Amino acid sequence: MRSRVLGLVAITLTLGLTGIVGTAQTQTQTAAVRSTTAAKSKVPRTPWGDPDLQGTWDYRTITPLERNRELGTREFYTEEEEKTLEGRAGRRMDGPPEEIRPGLTHAQYATDPGRFIADGNRTSLIVDPPDGRIPALTAEGKARQSRAPNRNNAVNASWLDRGNQERCITYGLPSASLPTLYNNNIQIVQAPGTAVIIHEMIHEARVVPLDGRPRLNENVRAWIGDSRGWWEGDTLVVETTNFNGKNSYRGSTTGLRLTERYTRVDEGRLELRLTVSDPTTWEKPWTVLLPMRPTEGELLEYACHEANLSMVNILEVARDAEKAAAEGKAPRNPGPVDDRQER
């Protein structure tokens, strides 16, 4: 535990949160007021009185983001379904593969998608709208989608033909906050007036001011947007805008707005309620409820670009296919490129 605390301190320092010091005094005053009202709450508190959300949080789950259409508006699995699905997920984690099949893109032994249905036996992480699915695209969203380049036809002339995730630029938001095959962890570090949310997937750190300072000018755009936060009771609310639109999530644009609400329900559970909106893309906003559990150990650096041999290999495969085509040995296109990054 001691080493973990030291680790958090070290991370806070290395993240260079020098701006915090200047605001600490004001924060302490407001914290004093807050701590009196919060005294009855069971939520752990920081020394300066904020709810303590710090730690490394694991959000693995086999509950899909979107509900299977077969289930309609049914929010919860039956016990039998839970048993079967979790049993299968457990066997997949612990036992030999039940099948070796195309599309299992990473070594089974090396993936870490979890084995449990989200708390309460939820059939989807999306809790709103009631069908548990991302709302329909607007007419503009559909038109935009139909104009988008189809990466299935990419000739992979260069790395620019590949997506931001493969290029290790960013996993982006909200992707980095949603469960995937591995790296399903975030770390939260707090200081008076600031919270830092570190995403394991491509190790992004968002330094979120909580001191009421104004947003960045709307002309200042960023890959993971500009996050501003505040407390509503014991809930940390983080609103993120100013996306640069270069990392579209299912067609989203620069109009993407994320509202995260982190609530520490008790010692062993953090709940993230994430609302995603982009009025030109989806007909209405949608909300995800993602439970998280504390996990031991440090959040290790995922230095994605360190040895991104996959990119080299993808381009090599494409060049070899072209060479073979020139020699009349094979079709020019290297074959169906099953690119499913943007999820």
Next chain:
Amino acid sequence: MDRARVVLITLIVALSVSSSLRAHHSFAAEFDANQPVTLKGTVVKMDWVNPHTWIHLDVKNPDGTVTRWMIEGGTPNTLVRRGFNKRSLEAGTEVTIEGYRAKNGANRANGADMILPGGKRLFMGSSGTGAPKEGPEK
């Protein structure tokens, strides 16, 4: 077959697919699902690098020659979390790896399963690996 069972099977398939969809790198741009390979060989070294580890494997061919293969594995932090570290797969270890070969026929593969000497499958069974307890208590 009753409707409940049909729904359940649909869910199983849907969950299988959804988990396979969430990969960091495209499988199909790099590897060939129609070229499954089973490689039995000796570990030369393992590169503990991001975003994916690579195992270098010397595979003896039927004619006695040796071919060095590179097998793509998981990300280091995931491996560590699952109880696998630099000592887990030392040089000289005989392993069998099942996976898919690179699309251009290079001696590279995406590893799907690994079998250690004595038939033990790597990571198979989280007890005894030293891995931290996974997931929430049910």
